[in-house]
Amino acid sequence: EVQLVQSGAEVKKPGESLKISCKGSGYTFTRYWIGWVRQMPGKGLEWMGIIYPGDSDTRYSPSFQGQVTISADKSISTAYLQWSSLKASDTAVYYCARELTAAHAFDIWGQGTMVTVSS
């Protein structure tokens, strides 16, 4: 079964760092882009960026460039999203998703990671 499994919910304080993960299985991890999508409470979907685990080529939305870092470790089929200094406005559910090569559609999604940033 093709699946993406994300790390669990996190509660952090403003200014703290965080790295969440997304582990792929059931397919060749290095052959598909993995994207990250933010969903703030009660809001819509925001495309953050994508990474190609085969060579770590990464593209960011201008809205998120410099705010987060996307990375991958192909040896363990895992992609990451990290923050160096969290803000309360980073509170959201973060989804990873596999991107279809041709249509750039996200066909397989992780279950989501809830990140809560509060003092």
Add this chain to the structure above:
Amino acid sequence: DIQMTQSPSSLSASVGDRVTITCQASQDISNYLNWYQQKPGKAPNLLIYDASNLDTGVPSRFSGSGSGTDFTFTISSLQPEDIATYYCQQYDNLPYTFGQGTKLEIK
């Protein structure tokens, strides 16, 4: 960034109704458009890619059409399990932006 505008933002319909959602791009995106369904508390699910192609296993009551800047998503006969929020997404230019969503409720 390309802006994607969906209408309506919310919609109430009865079981068996034909439901239509529109998505307008701020510039020509050819047919580079996808549609997703998101049920409460769940991850989104791909329904349609390339504006009109159903993803594997998606019921045939769902359909999509359009090209250029104007796109339509249709449910031919609304079922109770279709209650969800629907999003369009363009992939003509990075970042691959989403519409703001259309929340569909049962009347």
